[in-house]
Structure formats: C-alpha cells, structure tokens
C-alpha cells in the first residue's frame with residue numbers, strides 16, 4: 001500500500017471520526033482558557049508552608065489544597081456535610097468564590113474520550129489517535145514529495161482552493177496534530193491499563209504521637225523548602241485521627257509528613273511513566289498554559305477543515321482518474337504502454353497513443369509503470385513518464401525504477417517519452433534516469449528519449465511523426481488534452497502594435513470574472529493566478545488549448561496577455577480579432593517554477609518580444625521596490641517595445657531599478673538582448689554575486705543565446721546557468 005493510499009483511505013474513513021474528536025477537543029480547549037481568567041495564579045517561588053498557613057487562617061477546616069495547572073489555588077472543605085471547593089487568593093488566603101471543575105457539559109468530555117461508548121469507546125478513541133498519527137506521517141511524506149523536498153516546503157502551493165486549503169493548513173498544523181495524536185496515545189496507554197503509572201502500593205506512614213502538639217503548617221520544614229510551582233495537592237491531616245499525616249503530591253513524587261515533628265516519613269518518587277503521562281496531559285490539554293490551549297483548540301477545529309477539503313480533493317481526483325478504453329489483455333498485446341503520472345494528464349497522452357495504434361491493427365495494453373513487464377506477444381513498449389519534485393517519479397511509480405533495474409533485458413524495444421517542465425531544474429529527470437537505466441541494462445529502443453515540455457500537444461504530435469516513420473506506418477497523434485473547467489473572459493482593453501513588415505501584436509486585457517465560493521472550492525471557475533502563470537485559451541473549433549504567459553496577477557484585478565500573430569495560427573488570429581466586449585474560453589495553468597520567490601534579493605529579468613509579458617507582470621507588482629533590472633530585446637522601439645510606456649512609468653516609480661534595451665533592427669539599437677548582457681558583464685556579475693534571481697522569457701533561440709552569454713559572463717565567478725538553475729535561482733519560460 002502506498003503512502004497516498006494510506007493517507008486517502010484512513011483520512012476519508014477514520015478521518016470522519018477524528019473530526020468528532022477534533023471539534024470536541026476544540027470545545028474542551030475553552031476550559032483552560034476560562035480557568036486561567038477566573039483566579040490569580042500563585043507565584044511559583046512561594047513556599048508551600050506560607051501558602052498553607054495563609055489558607056488555613058481563612059479556611060481552618062480545609063481538607064485539601066490543590067494547585068491547579070492554571071496556577072490558581074483551590075481549597076476543599078466541608079460546611080456541615082456539604083463538600084465545598086473555593087478559589088483562594090494565594091496572596092492572603094482570601095476566599096474568592098466557588099470553583100467548578102469544568103463549565104462544559106460532561107458529555108463533551110465523554111464524547112472526546114470515548115465517543116460516549118464507555119470502555120469500548122476508549123479503545124476506539126485510541127485507534128483513531130493511532131490512525132491520525134499515520135495520516136500525519138503519510139501527510140508529511142506526501143507534502144515533501146509534492147513540494148520537492150524540505151527546501152521547497154514553504155514554496156507556494158498551487159491547485160484548487162480545496163487543495164490549497166488542505167496543503168497550506170497542513171503545513172501549519174501538521175506538527176501540532178502529530179503531537180496531539182502521540183499524546184492521546186500516551187494517555188490512552190494508561191487509561192486502558194497498558195502501563196501502570198504509579199508504584200502500586202503506598203507506604204504505611206503514620207505520625208508518631210509524642211504528646212507534643214501538632215506543628216502549625218508554617219513550621220513544617222519539608223513544606224518550607226518546597227515551592228508552589230512543584231505542588232500538585234496537599235492533604236491536611238484530619239482532626240479526628242492523631243496518627244494522620246500531611247500528604248503532599250508534587251511533580252516529582254509524593255511525600256508523607258509527620259504532623260508533630262514535621263519530618264518527612266516517606267517519599268515515593270514519581271515513575272518515568274507518570275512523568276511521561278503528566279507531560280502528555282499538559283501537551284494534549286494545554287491546561288497549564290492557556291495560549292497553548294488556544295493553539296490546540298484551533299488545530300482541533302482545523303480537523304474538520306482538513307476532512308472536508310480532503311473529501312473534495314478525493315472526489316476531484318476520482319473524476320479525473322485515468323480510464324483507459326480499448327485495452328487488450330496483457331498476454332495478447334503487441335504494444336505495451338506504461339504510464340507514470342501524478343496529476344493524470346500523462347494517461348491522456350497514453351490513451352491518444354493507444355487510439356492511434358489500434359487502427360493499425362495493433363493490440364495495445366496500457367498500464368501503470370509499476371506493472372512493467374513484457375510477454376511473448378510484445379513487440380513494442382512505450383513508457384510515458386512524468387517527473388515530480390526534484391526529478392522524482394510520480395508516487396505510484398516510486399519503486400518502478402528499482403524493479404526495472406533488476407529485470408533481465410529483453411529484445412523488445414522500450415521507448416521512453418518524458419513529460420515535464422523546463423522550469424524545474426531536473427527537467428524530465430525521472431524519464432531520463434529511466435531511459436539511461438533501460439539502455440544500461442541493454443534494452444533497445446525504437447526512438448531516442450524525447451521530453452515533452454508542459455504537456456505540449458504540438459510536441460507530442462511531432463514525436464508521433466517520428467514514431468510513424470520508425471514504425472513505417474501512417475500514424476497521427478492528435479492529442480486533445482483534458483482541460484480544467486473553463487471560464488469565459490471578456491475583453492475590456494487592447495493595445496495594438498503594428499508590426500510593420502513583421503507580425504501584428506496586441507496586449508489584451510480581460511476582466512477578472514467574479515465567482516462563487518462553491519465554484520472555487522471545487523476548483524471550478526478561474527483558478528488563482530499570478531504573473532508568470534499561464535492562461536490556456538481554447539480557440540473556437542479546437543479542443544487543444546494554446547498557452548499564453550500572464551502579464552498580470554489576480555491582485556491586479558484583471559488578466560493581461562501579449563499576443564503575437566502566428567502565421568496561420570488559429571488562436572492568435574482569434575485573439576487578435578477580438579473587439580472590446582468579446583469573450584474567450586479560458587483556464588489557468590500554474591507555472592510554479594517561474595514564480596518569483598518572496599525575498600529582497602535582486603532580480604534580473606531578461607525577455608525578448610512578447611516574452612516581456614510575465615516580466616512586466618512581476619515589475620507591476622513590485623510594490624516593495626525590491627531591486628529589479630530588466631533586459632528587454634526587440635526589433636524596433638517604434639514597433640515592438642511592448643509595455644513601453646508602462647515600463648517607463650514603473651522605472652519612475654521605483655518598481656523597476658534599471659532598464660536595458662537592445663533593438664536589433666535599428667542603427668545603434670544595441671543588437672540582441674544577449675549583446676546587452678555581455679556589455680553589462682561587470683554589473684551582472686555583481687548582481688549574481690549578491691544572490692540575484694534570474695527569469696528569462698522568450699523564444700527558444702533567444703533563451704539559448706542568453707544561456708551562452710550568461711555562462712561566459714559568469715565564468716570568472718566559477719558559476720554557470722546550470723548551477724543557478726540547480727539552486728533554483730534561474731528559470732525560463734520558453735515558447
């Protein structure tokens with residue numbers, strides 16, 4: 001069973017009962033807070049003897065004095081045959097008012113401890129605590145996998161509102177929740193009798209009657225040397241039994257004191273089990289520190305949020321679960337397709353490949369990568385593998401590589417197709433390792449490894465052409481990706497750039513659509529977005545989205561993109577043909593690797609042409625004026641200096657620190673953007689030495705040119721673009 005399965009099934013089933021414990025725990029956390037405000041706490045260094053002396057002056061028939069975890073002092077006595085419990089002021093022993101163990105109804109406690117089911121319920125509650133401990137442990141493993149290790153643990157979380165709620169709250173409360181489960185188990189261990197807390201028998205201690213009068217409390221040496229901070233409770237010797245003793249319970253143990261001599265007659269040290277139990281009670285209830293009780297209460301209530309968001313996530317995943325149609329049985333299949341996918345999109349590509357191969361008369365079987373094997377009938381194997389975290393396999397396939405590495409190589413070609421995102425330092429890292437392993441083991445392949453960037457249908461189609469050629473069969477891979485739920489966006493502003501001899505371009509601004517909370521919870525409607533994320537647009541008559549980098553974030557209140565006319569481009573033609581008030585069908589795709597981290601480090605923004613769009617978005621939101629330096633490359637400032645007036649304004653406002661332009665088609669324009677970088681080598685080295693973060697956006701050739709220029713610039717620092725990428729300081733958005 002995988003961690004994901006453990007987390008999902010325990011969370012869904014036992015999680016519903018944990019909600020009861022969490023919510024009742026949150027209610028119970030009110031008690032310590034209330035107690036803390038009801039009476040003053042005794043000073044910790046006050047000698048117990050002094051306290052007792054003060055109390056007995058005002059309540060002479062006191063039987064027991066308790067030092068509550070809140071620090072308050074309560075005295076128990078009898079008025080007639082009526083037991084009484086009152087708060088007293090430790091400063092002078094004055095009675096402050098009646099004390100009640102709890103203001104909450106008893107059933108809340110019983111529900112929390114035993115689900116109102118008596119002893120059987122206590123076992124149940126212990127089982128739930130154990131299950132919740134497992135849910136927390138699996139949550140940590142999944143969190144680390146999802147975020148890509150400890151270092152990225154605090155990185156921005158993407159996904160539907162439910163996913164973000166689940167993960168973000170999880171990051172905050174996971175430690176406290178784990179602690180609560182552990183302490184609940186520790187407490188259960190004693191209530192269920194798994195461990196004995198005390199020594200079992202009490203010593204037979206009696207006061208030695210000497211004929212002397214009993215000593216007043218203030219003169220008892222043992223109590224004089226004892227501080228109130230250690231005191232739990234003190235029993236006053238009874239008036240009717242001359243051999244009765246003072247009994248004092250502290251955090252360290254229990255003692256019996258002779259009422260005539262003040263000698264300590266016996267001392268029973270607290271057992272280790274008792275001390276562990278005491279600590280567990282404090283941590284689980286917060287009864288000795290009300291701020292901790294507040295934390296526990298909030299964390300208890302958050303269990304409900306977790307469970308609800310978890311159910312929504314499970315339901316969303318179920319809807320998106322891969323369903324491969326037309327699968328032939330494994331033993332008869334000519335072609336086997338193995339898939340490693342976390343988010344599910346790679347399964348869609350596998351289905352497209354399967355659907356294209358079947359009309360060629362091939363029987364195809366598609367399965368998850370962990371099932372990798374070949375049979376006597378197999379003629380071709382394709383592995384479609386996504387990468388996660390720092391070059392890791394999707395969770396379900398985490399052991400597949402080790403298994404494949406142990407298999408004896410067959411003669412059947414195994415071709416790997418990677419799915420990834422160039423913004424991650426380990427682009428298609430898992431597919432690459434998998435491919436290397438297969439080759440090292442001696443498996444042949446039909447085609448060399450190809451890595452698909454950002455689920456590009458176009459790149460997949462090109463790989464399909466190569467495959468058709470290698471197979472010698474007519475094969476077309478037309479992948480229609482499953483797109484998230486879409487939203488209609490209305491155009492509210494456009495700025496046109498006449499390309500002259502070149503293509504026309506426009507900056508298009510769409511209104512941000514209002515959406516209901518229910519939609520956001522289900523991940524419907526327009527997802528949250530920031531500059532640098534992508535908007536997928538579905539042009540009329542096509543189910544294949546085209547992606548554009550966003551030049552604005554949600555905080556800006558609108559959605560802006562920069563679109564260049566592509567020759568014969570269905571989507572760019574559609575977009576450039578829009579009039580104000582027209583609308584498009586769109587959805588957001590996160591681009592987490594490109595987002596700017598929240599630091600004060602300098603930022604180098606390098607973009608050419610429409611690639612300046614996400615960089616403009618970063619500058620627009622630079623409210624804190626962190627140092628940002630823009631290198632912009634265009635052809636002619638009169639035609640394609642996109643966002644030009646905005647950039648000048650941001651420069652004047654201090655949102656942009658320096659601007660460096662390079663225009664390749666005008667005399668003395670400065671050439672290409674990489675030329676500008678070379679010219680500024682000294683300043684760039686200085687910025688990088690100060691920890692600068694680099695973001696590059698533009699065409700592939702430009703990105704390559706920038707890499708070469710920066711490699712040369714950084715060489716004297718013994719640094720390279722690859723090293724900056726590996727330390728997540730350099731990211732590209734390439735189109």
Ligand SMILES: Cc1cc2nc3c(=O)[nH]c(=O)nc-3n(C[C@H](O)[C@H](O)[C@H](O)COP(=O)(O)O)c2cc1C
Pocket residue numbers: 146147148340341342343344345346347386387388389390391392394419420421422424425426427428429454455
């Ligand atoms: C949290 C997260 C981490 C990722 N890490 C990497 C990575 O390290 N390398 C990479 O090439 N792609 C990475 N990607 C991109 C995915 O591999 C890519 O989007 C892939 O197409 C997803 O396929 P799937 O939906 O089948 O899981 C990551 C995506 C996410 C959401």
